[in-house]
Amino acid sequence: MTAPLIEAANLEVGFGGGKIKAVRSVSFTLGREKLGIVGESGSGKSTVGRAIMRLLPPTARVVADRLRFQEIDLLTASNRDMVHVRGRRIGLILQDPKYSLNPVMRVGEQIAETYLQHYPAAGGKAAARARVLEMLNAVKIRDPERVARLYPHEISGGMGQRVMIAMMLIAEPEVMIADEPTSALDVTVRLEVLSLLDELVTRRNLGLILISHDLNLVRRFCDRVIIMYAGRIVETLAASQLGEARHPYTRGLLASLPSIDHKVSRLPTLKRDPSWIDAVETNS
Ligand SMILES: Nc1ncnc2c1ncn2[C@@H]1O[C@H](COP(=O)(O)OP(=O)(O)OP(=O)(O)O)[C@@H](O)[C@H]1O
Ligand SMILES: [Mg+2]
Known part of the structure; x- marks a missing residue:
């Protein structure tokens, strides 16, 4: 087996001086695959992503037995090392492009600027421009x-x-x-953008972490799925094995999914069991 791209062992993230345990002993690896992280709002999905990117506020307390990206120890890497990791080696896409794009700069210039920032010696503006058009083509924009x-x-x-x-x-x-890359988009556009992402990740042999609260969507696009509840991983399954999930929370999520064949007027409310938290706790 090849070495994982990302490796987390017993990752814990706390806020508010430890009052909020946002992430609790989370362990997983990411290879050149599509890994989904699913869970309801507040379950800690984004916090896991931000911990990897080291984008958590200074008030966050992050501890882990291991948190690595390839040869880099994300727990001890300098901020300078992280500048090279962020954007250049690990890309992050968030929900709403409106907040991530600079409103007063043309789209092409922004992409070119990113390129020049990461590849300052790659032939200057003309090369950057050509590369921008190539990339806009790659994401299937018709008139780049x-x-x-x-x-x-x-x-x-x-x-x-x-x-x-x-x-x-x-x-x-x-x-x-x-992180919820398509939540702000309507359904048809959502599927287009995800297929595109899927194609690019597969063709370039990258590792993808797709964070979403939508189990159906993650099941469709990912190879493996991590299910989070209250900061913990309750289960990790191959997407094709989700039907055989054992944990009551996962089973509840699956049962509450609307399906195309069975129209349901209302989604059943998930019954929660406080023992879910304790049960996982004793395992770790
Ligand atoms: N900067 C912060 N300060 C204090 N608490 C935070 C901070 N960021 C996250 N939290 C808390 O950590 C927990 C996990 O939040 P997180 O954003 O990771 O959840 P999520 O699974 O991504 O939810 P959503 O589906 O709503 O995006 C929540 O209880 C949240 O309130
Ligand atoms: Mg989130």
Whole structure:
């Protein structure tokens, strides 16, 4: 087996001087695969992603037996090392491109700037421009020359997310973390953007962490799925094995999914059992 791209062992993240335990003894590895992290709001999904990127506020307390990205120890790496990891080696896509793009800069210039920042010796502006058009093509934007000249407010949400993906891919990262990348998009656009992401990740042989509260979506696009509840991993399963999930929380999630064949007017409310937290606790 090849070495994992990311490795976390007993990752814990606390806020508020330890009052909030956002992430509790989370362990997983990421290879060149598509790994989903699913769980309800507040279960700690984004905090795991931010811990890897070292983007948590200074008030957060992060401890782990191991937290590594390839040869880099993310617990002890200097901020300078992290500048090289963030964006260049691990790309992050967030929910709403509107907040991640600079509103007063043309889309093409922003992607070019990212490129020059990561590859300052790669042939300057002309090379960057050519690369930008190539990337806009790669994310299936039909008229890249025209789109490159637009400002963020002139493009749709779906196109904005494609631009974000282009901007991230231009740095040629090895891992991408997509945190609810399509939650702000409507259904048809959502599937288009995800298929695109899927294709790019597969073709470039990257590792992808797809964070979402939508089990159906993650099941469809990922190879493996981590299910989080109250800061813990309750179960990790191959997407194809989700039907055989054992944990009552996962089973509850599966049972509450609307399916195309069985129309349900209301989703059943999940019955929670306080023992879910304790049960996992005793295992670790
Ligand atoms: N900066 C912060 N300060 C204090 N508490 C925080 C901070 N960031 C996250 N938390 C808390 O940590 C817990 C996990 O939050 P996180 O954002 O990781 O959840 P999530 O699973 O991504 O939820 P969502 O689906 O709503 O995005 C929550 O209880 C949240 O309130
Ligand atoms: Mg989140």
